[in-house]
Amino acid sequence: MSTEYIEAPSHSALSDEDSGTYDEWIPSFCSRFGHEYFCEVPHEFIEDDFNLTSLAQEVPHYRKALDMILDLEDISDDEEDEEEEEEDQDMLGENGSQNSSSKRKPPIVNRSIIEHAAEQLYGLIHARYILTKQGLQSMAEKFDHKEFGICPRYHCSGMQLLPCGLSDTIGKYTVRLYCPSCQDIYLPQSSRFLCLEGAFWGTSFPGVFLKHFKELEEYVERKTKETYELKVFGFRINDRAVSGQRMKWLRQYPSTDEEWADFAKCEFETPSV
Amino acid sequence: MERSTEEHVEDESMEVGEEEAASESSEYVEMWIDVFLGRKGNEYFCDIDPEYITDRFNLINLQKSVSKFSQVVQYIVDDLDENVLESMSHSRLEQLESDARKFYGLIHARYIITIKGLQKMLDKYKDADFGRCPRVYCNYQPLLPVGLHDQPGIDCVKLYCPSCEDLYVPKSSRHSSIDGAFFGTSFPGMFLQAYPDMVPKHPTKRYVPKIFGFELHKQAQLARWQELQRLKLVERLDKLQIDMSKNGGYAT
Numbered sequence: 449m450s451t452e453y454i455e456a457p458s459h460s461a462l463s464d465e466d467s468g469t470y471d472e473w474i475p476s477f478c479s480r481f482g483h484e485y486f487c488e489v490p491h492e493f494i495e496d497d498f499n500l501t502s503l504a505q506e507v508p509h510y511r512k513a514l515d516m517i518l519d520l521e522d523i524s525d526d527e528e529d530e531e532e533e534e535e536d537q538d539m540l541g542e543n544g545s546q547n548s549s550s551k552r553k554p555p556i557v558n559r560s561i562i563e564h565a566a567e568q569l570y571g572l573i574h575a576r577y578i579l580t581k582q583g584l585q586s587m588a589e590k591f592d593h594k595e596f597g598i599c600p601r602y603h604c605s606g607m608q609l610l611p612c613g614l615s616d617t618i619g620k621y622t623v624r625l626y627c628p629s630c631q632d633i634y635l636p637q638s639s640r641f642l643c644l645e646g647a648f649w650g651t652s653f654p655g656v657f658l659k660h661f662k663e664l665e666e667y668v669e670r671k672t673k674e675t676y677e678l679k680v681f682g683f684r685i686n687d688r689a690v691s692g693q694r695m696k697w698l699r700q701y702p703s704t705d706e707e708w709a710d711f712a713k714c715e716f717e718t719p720s721v
Numbered sequence: 722m723e724r725s726t727e728e729h730v731e732d733e734s735m736e737v738g739e740e741e742a743a744s745e746s747s748e749y750v751e752m753w754i755d756v757f758l759g760r761k762g763n764e765y766f767c768d769i770d771p772e773y774i775t776d777r778f779n780l781i782n783l784q785k786s787v788s789k790f791s792q793v794v795q796y797i798v799d800d801l802d803e804n805v806l807e808s809m810s811h812s813r814l815e816q817l818e819s820d821a822r823k824f825y826g827l828i829h830a831r832y833i834i835t836i837k838g839l840q841k842m843l844d845k846y847k848d849a850d851f852g853r854c855p856r857v858y859c860n861y862q863p864l865l866p867v868g869l870h871d872q873p874g875i876d877c878v879k880l881y882c883p884s885c886e887d888l889y890v891p892k893s894s895r896h897s898s899i900d901g902a903f904f905g906t907s908f909p910g911m912f913l914q915a916y917p918d919m920v921p922k923h924p925t926k927r928y929v930p931k932i933f934g935f936e937l938h939k940q941a942q943l944a945r946w947q948e949l950q951r952l953k954l955v956e957r958l959d960k961l962q963i964d965m966s967k968n969g970g971y972a973t
Contacts, residue, residue, distance in 0.1 A: 600855045602879050602888035612930075624857055626930065631940055633928045634855045637892050655930035655937050665939075676888045678881065680910035687954075688961055690969035691913035694923045695886040697950035701943070714945040721952045 473519050477570060482640040484595055485611050485623065485649070487586040489570070489577045491518060503572055506618070509557060513565035517573075568618055571648030575616070578649065579656050587653075588661060597637055599627040603674045603699075609634065610654045613646030621646040626654040628668050630699065675699045753799050757825060762895035764850055765866050765878065765904070767841040769825070769832045771798040783827055786873070787820040796821050826903030827873065833904065834911045842908075843916060852892060854882040858924040864889065865909040868901025876901045881909040884921045922972040925951065 478486045493499055494517060504510040577583040590596065591608050599607040609625035612633065623644040624633040636642055658665055677693060678685055685692050702711040713719045754768055773779055774797055784790045795801040796817055809817070832838040842865075845851065849863040862884035869876045878899045880889045891897040913920050927944050929936045951971075958965060965971060 600889045600892070602890050626928070631928070631930075631943070633857045635857060637855065651934075652932045655932040658930065658937065659932070676881075676886070678886065678910045678913075680907045680914065682906075685910055685914070687958060688963060689914065690917040690920045690967075691883075691910070692969065693886060694954070694969060694971070695884075697947045697954065698885060698927075699887065700947055700950055702946060707946075710949060711942070711946045714942050714949060718945045718948050718952070721949070721956050 471519075473517050473566070474570070477567065482644070485590075485641065485644065486571075486574060487578065487583065487590060489573055490582070493577050493580070493582075494518060494573055499576060500573065503569060506572060507565050507569045509562055509565045510569065512557070512562050513569045516562055516566040517570050568645075571645055572618070574648050575613070575650035575653070578653055581660075584657060584660050587657065591657075596625060599629060600634060600637065601627065601630050601632070603676065604629040607668075607671075610657055611649040612654045613649050613651050616647050616650055618645055618647045623649060628654070628658060628664055629671060632698075673699070673701045753797055753821065754825070757822065762893075762899070765845075765896060765899060766825075766829055767833065767838065767845060769828060770837065773832055773835070773837075774798055774828055775800075779828065779831060783824070786827055787824050789817075789820075790824075793817065793820045793824050797825055823873065823900075826900060829903050830868070830871070830905035830908070833908055836915075839912060839915050842912060843919070846912070846919070851880055852896075854884060855889060855892075856882065856885050856887070857928070858926045859884040860924070862921055865912055866904040867909050868904045868906050871902055871906055873900050873902040878904055883909070883913060883919070884923055886923070917968060920968045922968065922970055925971050925973075 474488055474491075477483060478488050494514070500514075507513055578587050587610075591610060594608050596609045596611050598604075599609055604627055607627055607629035609627055611623050612626045614621040614624060622642060623636065623646045625636055626633050636644075675696070677696075678691070687693060702708045710719075754771075757763060758766055758768055774794060780790075780794070787793050792801060792805070806814070833842050846863050846865060849861075851864045851866050854860075854862040854864055859882055862882055864880035864882055866878050867881045867888070868878060877897050878891065878901045880891055881887075882889060891899075925948075927948075929941050929944050931937070955965060955971070
């Protein structure tokens with residue numbers, strides 16, 4: 449912690465009373481436990497208003513939240529306690545530490561509410577940023593380091609996963625992980641990722657990622673398409689049985705000429721059987 | 722001196738056991754099987770009746786898997802003479818312990834496909850002791866352990882999902898290092914044959930990556946072709962007059 453603190457180009461006095469808070473909001477947010485899937489969005493991206501179009505309607509206390517993300521909150525720092533309205537104390541710690549007291553009266557908003565709004569806003573900006581060239585690059589680095597985990601499916605043999613959302617609005621689905629190899633989605637293995645908001649990665653991210661890094665698709669296509677079939681003492685189970693094979697199609701790829709002809713027919717719709 | 726060696730080993734195997742019975746008198750010690758099952762990482766195993774273990778018929782072809790086979794069997798069912806145990810060297814005791822674990826695993830693979838064993842595994846399955854399917858559309862389906870080989874020492878245990886019919890690697894590393902042969906290749910098949918009610922309805926929902934709401938063409942085409950394969954299977958099964966609205970059919 450201390451090294452980063454020193455390195456940080458801080459715009460505040462050294463008044464950090466080792467409460468575990470970093471100087472800058474974004475690195476501290478991204479390095480928090482359970483936030484390993486987030487990459488750091490550069491200030492320049494956030495400072496460009498065009499990139500934030502219509503986000504003001506999505507997040508409450510938009511202005512304050514934005515200031516908090518950009519570490520510009522020195523003037524509008526509020527105390528956690530809502531009754532606390534004494535103005536006797538002048539600003540001491542304006543750097544985002546919890547103990548600074550309030551100066552302004554009218555909109556007394558609980559600091560943790562702003563913090564929450566800032567997290568939401570950052571998440572939504574993050575979802576936009578990771579679709580940019582720069583963002584894709586930093587996500588690719590995380591992908592290469594297997595920071596999103598590997599596919600739990602045995603035959604995918606440790607393929608790296610990509611985070612994705614099932615909705616672009618907050619509060620609907622938590623984050624899911626897409627495997628480029630089996631083209632399926634999974635729940636994160638570790639429980640600390642199970643409550644992460646899916647909209648912070650967005651529905652388009654895996655698609656854009658695949659299209660941007662063409663070599664990934666090529667790599668996946670070259671992989672062997674092994675599948676598993678349930679057997680009892682080496683014998684397959686008859687289809688008539690209740691436990692007969694029903695999901696072969698899920699992991700199937702066209703192999704024979706006939707199947708490829710069928711595949712061609714599927715270009716725009718599923719033909720009738 | 723040898724006395725203390727023995728107690729040392731007992732203590733070691735006891736440290737994770739759930740019973741507090743700290744063998745004070747050494748007359749009463751916890752059963753070896755219970756200690757084994759209480760050990761962290763052994764949650765996938767069920768307990769085997771001592772009668773099953775001592776029935777020589779069940780042990781056919783296992784004799785060569787460990788040295789001093791009958792001693793290992795006696796050790797597992799706590800039937801080994803105290804004097805014999807006491808006269809053993811420390812390294813011999815360690816060898817015996819590791820042989821016993823291996824041997825228990827191999828009998829386990831046989832036991833869990835018997836009626837009694839299947840029943841015990843059913844209880845564990847209902848409690849989701851083997852974990853749940855990580856695939857989103859499988860809706861937390863409980864898994865079943867399976868080996869890819871029946872010979873020990875080749876590959877680790879895998880988990881079979883009866884919903885998507887696919888294989889997964891156990892989440893925790895302490896489970897993914899268990900030998901697959903301790904469950905055998907036939908267990909899930911036997912299990913689902915014995916309990917057809919436990920066969921879930923299979924989900925048909927798919928995920929296709931989208932960019933701003935538009936599906937990626939290549940992936941979407943493959944998904945459509947795979948759906949076609951499914952429809953063909955449904956048609957074939959319909960001709961065989963198999964009711965697809967019951968277990969083993971598709972969830973709508």
